[in-house]
Amino acid sequence: MLKHVASVVFVSATLVALVTPAFAFSGPRFQSVIPLAVMQPAGFRGQLVARRLIAGKVLHTADGGQVFGFDLNHRGNDGVLGSAKTVTAQGQVIASVETFDQTTAKITKVVVSTNTTDDFVVEGIVDNDVGLILHDHVVNNRDVRSFRSMNPVTSNAFTGFWIPPNPNNFLIQQLAENESIRTTAVLGYDLSDTPLLFGSDVAANTHGSVFHLDPNHFSSGDGPQLAQDTVHNLAILATSPDAGAVGGEEPLIATVNLQS
Amino acid sequence: MVQVNGSIGPSGDSVIDIFDESGNLVESIIGFKAFSVTPGIAINPTKRLGFIMGPTPDALTQFTY
Numbered sequence: 001m002l003k004h005v006a007s008v009v010f011v012s013a014t015l016v017a018l019v020t021p022a023f024a025f026s027g028p029r030f031q032s033v034i035p036l037a038v039m040q041p042a043g044f045r046g047q048l049v050a051r052r053l054i055a056g057k058v059l060h061t062a063d064g065g066q067v068f069g070f071d072l073n074h075r076g077n078d079g080v081l082g083s084a085k086t087v088t089a090q091g092q093v094i095a096s097v098e099t100f101d102q103t104t105a106k107i108t109k110v111v112v113s114t115n116t117t118d119d120f121v122v123e124g125i126v127d128n129d130v131g132l133i134l135h136d137h138v139v140n141n142r143d144v145r146s147f148r149s150m151n152p153v154t155s156n157a158f159t160g161f162w163i164p165p166n167p168n169n170f171l172i173q174q175l176a177e178n179e180s181i182r183t184t185a186v187l188g189y190d191l192s193d194t195p196l197l198f199g200s201d202v203a204a205n206t207h208g209s210v211f212h213l214d215p216n217h218f219s220s221g222d223g224p225q226l227a228q229d230t231v232h233n234l235a236i237l238a239t240s241p242d243a244g245a246v247g248g249e250e251p252l253i254a255t256v257n258l259q260s
Numbered sequence: 261m262v263q264v265n266g267s268i269g270p271s272g273d274s275v276i277d278i279f280d281e282s283g284n285l286v287e288s289i290i291g292f293k294a295f296s297v298t299p300g301i302a303i304n305p306t307k308r309l310g311f312i313m314g315p316t317p318d319a320l321t322q323f324t325y
Contacts, residue, residue: 031315031319034291034292034315034321035291036289036290036291036292036321036323037269037289037290037291038287038288038289038325039268039287039288039289039290040286040287040288041285041287046285048268048288051287054289054323054324056291056292056321056322056323057321057322058315058319058320058321058322059311059319059320059321059322060316060318060319061318061319064318065318066317066318067295067300067313067317067318067319067320069300070300070302070311070313070320071302072302072303072304072309072310072311073304074304074305074306075306077307079302079311081320083318085318102304102307102309102311102322103307103309105311105320105322
C-alpha cells in the first residue's frame, strides 16, 4: 500500500492533463458521464501509471430518490435498484423499484412506485436473474416486512413472494454473492439479534436447515461478512473478534455446510 | 474493493482497486466520488462492467475493468 500511495506524486500531473478535457459535464447535480482514469502498476517498483480513460456513465433514479440497494444480472444486461426519498415532514416517502440497462445506464422501467410511508430495498440478484426485494409496508406506524421476488428481473414485475423461516421474527442482513447455483446463503437476525444462517432457493421459495450462530462472534456489532463457495455449497463467514477495532485482531473465518 | 477516500488520485476522491485472486493489484480506477461510507458496488463479470453508488445519493456510476 505504501508503494500505492507514493506513486501519486508521479501520476497526478499526468492525470490532470488526461482527465479534465476528455468529457463534457452537464453540471454537478445531474451529470451524465464522469471521466474515469484507469491506473496500472508498471515498471520495477510497480508505480501506478495512467493507462486509459473510460467514460463512467451516470445512472439517475427515475424519481430522484436515494438508491437503496441495487444489483446486476451476471448473465444479461439488466439491473435493478430500489429508490426512496422523504417528501413531507410527516414522513411521506416516494419509493420505487426500477430496472435499468447495464450498457446504456438508463432506467428501463419503474416496476412499482408508492407515495406512502413504505419503502423498498433491493437485497440482490441471485441464481439466474432472480431479484429479491424487501418491502417495508407501514401499517399503523408498524413496519410489516415482506419480500417480493422478480423471476426474472427482466420481467419488470414482481412475480412472487419469498418467505424466510420465522418471517415475523427475521431481519435480513446479507445475501451471498451468487448467480451461478440455485441455493444462496442468507445471513440474518431475529429480533433479539441472534444471528441466523441458511441456504435458500429464492425462486422456489424454499429453505434448507437454519443454523443459529454464536452471538458472541456473529452479532451485527461484529460486522460479519458473508460469501459462498458455490462449488462445495459452503457459506463462508468473516467476522471481527474485536468489533472492527482499528489495528485490531485479524478476522475469524468460519465455514458452514449449507447441506448439513 | 472500494476506497471511499482513496490513497491515490485527487484528495477526497474515491478509488476502485481491482485485484487478482492472489491479491495482486491489477488496476485502480479514479476520477469519481462514491456516495456513503460503505458505498454499494456490483459487477457483471461477463461484461467486465460494474456500478458503484454515487456521486449523488440518487445515482450510480458505471465503470469497466
